[in-house]
Amino acid sequence: NAGVTQTPKFRILKIGQSMTLQCAQDMNHNYMYWYRQDPGMGLKLIYYSVGAGITDKGEVPNGYNVSRSTTEDFPLRLELAAPSQTSVYFCASSYSTGPYNEQFFGPGTRLTVL
Amino acid sequence: QKEVEQNSGPLSVPEGAIASLNCTYSDRGSQSFFWYRQYSGKSPELIMFIYSNGDKEDGRFTAQLNKASQYVSLLIRDSQPSDSATYLCAVTGATNKLIFGTGTLLAVQP
Numbered sequence: 170n171a172g173v174t175q176t177p178k179f180r181i182l183k184i185g186q187s188m189t190l191q192c193a194q195d196m197n198h199n200y201m202y203w204y205r206q207d208p209g210m211g212l213k214l215i216y217y218s219v220g221a222g223i224t225d226k227g228e229v230p231n232g233y234n235v236s237r238s239t240t241e242d243f244p245l246r247l248e249l250a251a252p253s254q255t256s257v258y259f260c261a262s263s264y265s266t267g268p269y270n271e272q273f274f275g276p277g278t279r280l281t282v283l
Numbered sequence: 284q285k286e287v288e289q290n291s292g293p294l295s296v297p298e299g300a301i302a303s304l305n306c307t308y309s310d311r312g313s314q315s316f317f318w319y320r321q322y323s324g325k326s327p328e329l330i331m332f333i334y335s336n337g338d339k340e341d342g343r344f345t346a347q348l349n350k351a352s353q354y355v356s357l358l359i360r361d362s363q364p365s366d367s368a369t370y371l372c373a374v375t376g377a378t379n380k381l382i383f384g385t386g387t388l389l390a391v392q393p
Contacts, residue, residue: 212383
């Protein structure tokens, strides 16, 4: 199993550009998550999904959009990139939700907006 | 008050010593508690989880939970330089989403 994969690993965007961060998992997990991590900070939840076709906002959703057409894939879309979106983005997945929520993380995408 | 608080460190311990990492949380309804290790430039990886009051041991790692004091800790015995990393405490909040602390940087000195 590859686990959770993310592409690209690195990206530099200009202000106002758009891009999609790709995330895929091969563990047949229903639950998938997008986090951002700023230097010296913990992970902040952007969006999450409880299954194909179902998504919901997390703590910091502004400036982002998601879709979930299949169990395996959970892309994150940035529209009109801003310098405040410079961060490391992690995708994660879990078999269950609720209190016993062991999440597995992808390798991350380091995004810089100039 | 932050929902999950950790001392940012760095916590410096000599090789072979016990490293003690601490975390407090604000939501009394939290039910599950996780410790993730994150090497510089890498993604978080789960080390341990604990749900019940008391201690849980896994190899050189021991997680301790005290719900009355809203406190969870991670002990690393016989610390090795390879244990040098940031340790993230995460707590399942009222919405069953993981709330992360900002992490404690551990440096094990050879």
